[in-house]
Amino acid sequence: MKTILVTGATSGFGKAIATTFASNGWNCIITGRRKERLQELTETLTRTYDVKVLALCFDVQNREDVIEQLQALPEEWQQIDVLVNNAGLALGRDSFDNASLDDWDIMIDTNVKGLLYVSKAIVPYMIERKAGHIINIGSIAGKEVYPNGNVYCATKHAVDAISKAQRIDLLPHRIKVTAIHPGAADTEFSVVRFKGNQEQADNVYTGYQQLVAQDIAAITYYCATLPPHVCINDLVVTPTAQANSLTLHKE
Template sequence: MLFLQNQIVLITGASSGIGAACATVFASAGAKLILAARRQERLQELADSLVEKYHSTSEQIHLLQLDVRDRSAVESAISSLPPAWSEIDILINNAGLSRGLDKLHEGEFADWEEMIDTNIKGLLYLTRYVVPGMVSRDRGHVINIGSIAGYQTYPGGNVYCGTKAAVRAISEGLKQDLLGTSVKVSSVDPGMVETEFSEVRFHGNTERANQVYQGVTPLTAADVADVVFFCATRPSHVNINQVILMPVDQASTILVNRRR
């Protein structure tokens, strides 16, 4: 798509799942990608596969080994981007995770802090350091990956749902704050998506993670990336504020039809 040719797209949490799927769909449209994640080797593998698949060059991809929870690291990463990469057109705040399904009064403090620091503060840090440039250029788009959990709480989801409710509120607030500029804000909020999400939630317990999707055809990371891509490619006067998407077998956070 000519609209995205050589546009600079920064994707956090790009080493797997929805982030990697977004990288793929934007690479296919000729965008220049800044891929950020903690796992440098996974980023490099993704970059190599994109170069091979789309016959692009390594000059089209810039890698950032970055933990979004580290404010000073985020500031340094954005401020030290090479001039050719500094004018970010699209920011996809995808980095996020869930930890555990404990009742609130039995929760692990470390799990809470990791979710809050990643899902809320990391998103805020990237937004704070990237959006001023968009405002000064009077163009740009922030796309936040939220969740149905930001709309509906479920048992054991307490803090995670709270962080995604915060993403929803932050997205709405940012849209209001940017009124009068040409900068867009979208929130893409999926239900069940089969990625590493559940494995991370259960601290690597693959068997328990697989049970989450048993009997259900969940969304894929590519399904979500398609919606992100749709939001990013609307005409300049159109802003997609929020999109909620779920698999057909899911009606809410707790109502799921499991086909035996």
């Protein structure tokens, strides 16, 4: 039985990814900041799919917590076949001159540093086995900058660059690296970005059929279950109504 580790598993893409893999018989290590949601997901996955689940409650921004928990995994959980670096967020939709420094810090600490901390902790397990697959959830914002996206776009450009660097540096260890860059997807993303303003969040997704979390989960599962000699390096995924980060057709 294979094992997947998913960060940011308490909602959105992360929750859908963990559920999809569990439904196909994978054991799951799930991480997140919200303990109650982790416990609820653990109970659902174990009861529904009869798999083993290890829930770890920490914030990927916290370097010490990441290292402490992930470098000391019980032996039975150290054979991680797939790591999905999903934890990430956008905060604010302000011009560069009006943006909050606090928002910038949180996005950089989560989207960039958090991904690095988790990867650094898990890669040694994969190197020891000469096998493994890292899947980084980026964004179309990592391909093109859009107005008032500034630092969020910068963090996702960093995810794109880090994924390419991982692919090169980990090649001798037979570790696959895939970056998946979703476009407009209806999750909690915009509610977080607009700091709880549901009306603003809903407006982002009106007038067209957007992606949903399960779409990205299905694509992630496909990438993770290809033959050992096949690696999808880079995927940009949008709804049909979206051409790029700047062009979206609404009816």
